[in-house]
Amino acid sequence: MTACDTCLVRNRAICGSLESEELEVLNKLGRRHRIVRGQSLMWEGDDSLLVANVIEGVLKLSTSMGDGREQIVGVVYPSDFIGRPFGGKSFHTVTALTDARVCTFARKDFDQFAREHPDLEHKLLQRTLTELDRARHWMLLLGRKNAREKIATFLLEMSARLADGGCVDLGPLDRFELPFGRQQIADILGLTIETVSRQLTQLKAEGVIETPDRRTVVILDRDQLEEMTDSAE
């Protein structure tokens, strides 16, 4: 019995495409790792030496500029794939937002294994296509939405995304805990921390949401929130 047999994300991660003998081989190539909150797994500009599957926890992908401005370009959850296979450099830094567990592979080993297993590459392709759609969709938010629309879109996205926590699909949640602090929300939305804070207090004042504590959000009026994502007001 290998570590894969008891893996929490066995069925959802790209490994799900493999038969047990091949999984056995892949298992030998991988190493399970614990990462503490705040720790980075790879850095923007470095050679891409590692790829990984997320087993548990939430991590961010970010790019930043010389003067410290940062943009979060992706958030990964359990069963998601991290890293840049097939050559080149890492284009973003990967950092744990919560304590996390990942299953890492030397990129060279993974590349070779993937080339020999078309089903695995196919799953990876599907995932990558989905991520690309998601990234492009987010570009609309970053380039064209105002602060209020950004916050509303963000809250609804989180409500949908965090619902998919395990095997059962709970549907969009009306109460959830964000894995982000205010600064990180700002870095996702291309805003400042102050603007995020002000928009949230305004939504509270309007009775659209509630924030029992810093990280949990309760959606009181989903319809109104949905209206806000598009033309404001």
Add this chain to the structure above:
Amino acid sequence: MTACDTCLVRNRAICGSLESEELEVLNKLGRRHRIVRGQSLMWEGDDSLLVANVIEGVLKLSTSMGDGREQIVGVVYPSDFIGRPFGGKSFHTVTALTDARVCTFARKDFDQFAREHPDLEHKLLQRTLTELDRARHWMLLLGRKNAREKIATFLLEMSARLADGGCVDLGPLDRFELPFGRQQIADILGLTIETVSRQLTQLKAEGVIETPDRRTVVILDRDQLEEMTDSAE
């Protein structure tokens, strides 16, 4: 002799992974099309029924909001791949910016053919990974750069991108013709047309660039332009 044998992008497109017998099969599935400037190939939200390779011309991928705000989320050139294989909907509209020629496939046919040809899928995966890196990098620009930085980054990117026109690599060009009007530049950068215009005239005034006509740009001081992409000034 098939159309593929004389294809302008034969070696650079994903078809380049195929042997001639298989190319023959793929050729039978594809149809060559002419598209005039302004015409759209697929629409945001529609079922994804087509995929295509670009043979000639430039096309934009865009998303837009109810009130008309638009964001260009990608630009494709000859040899690039268009469309969303493997299920689902089109997440963006594809529109020709110049007269163009494409080689289209029914998505169902393409999906099946791709699944049977791992080398093709591999090329597609590589391309998709590169596009994802590009999209995420652009998110930094949209979320965190100011107008001047955006324009500078855009001009340098175009200078690099348009150089790769055919077989020979010319290196970054100091004189090139944009396939975009001002509104489209604005839609790429998340700005208004007026701001784009003002920034360009300012760069002219500073002697950094020159614009002999509406669509051609001459870079006079590349170093200074490069400095502007990061912390402004």
Add this chain to the structure above:
DNA sequence: GCAGCAATTTGACGCAGGTCAATGTTGCGT
């Protein structure tokens, strides 16, 4: 329970870039 620190909120203010409107320029069809 309290000191101390980090995270968040709130307030006051300024400016980059959006909006609206007028003017200039270019290219196309007749």
Add this chain to the structure above:
DNA sequence: ACGCAACATTGACCTGCGTCAAATTGCTGC
């Protein structure tokens, strides 16, 4: 060559969001 329509530039003004600074909240370890 002319006139029109689309595109681009310029100007004046205004506002949403960033900036800076101070106050508040909440968490950690003792």
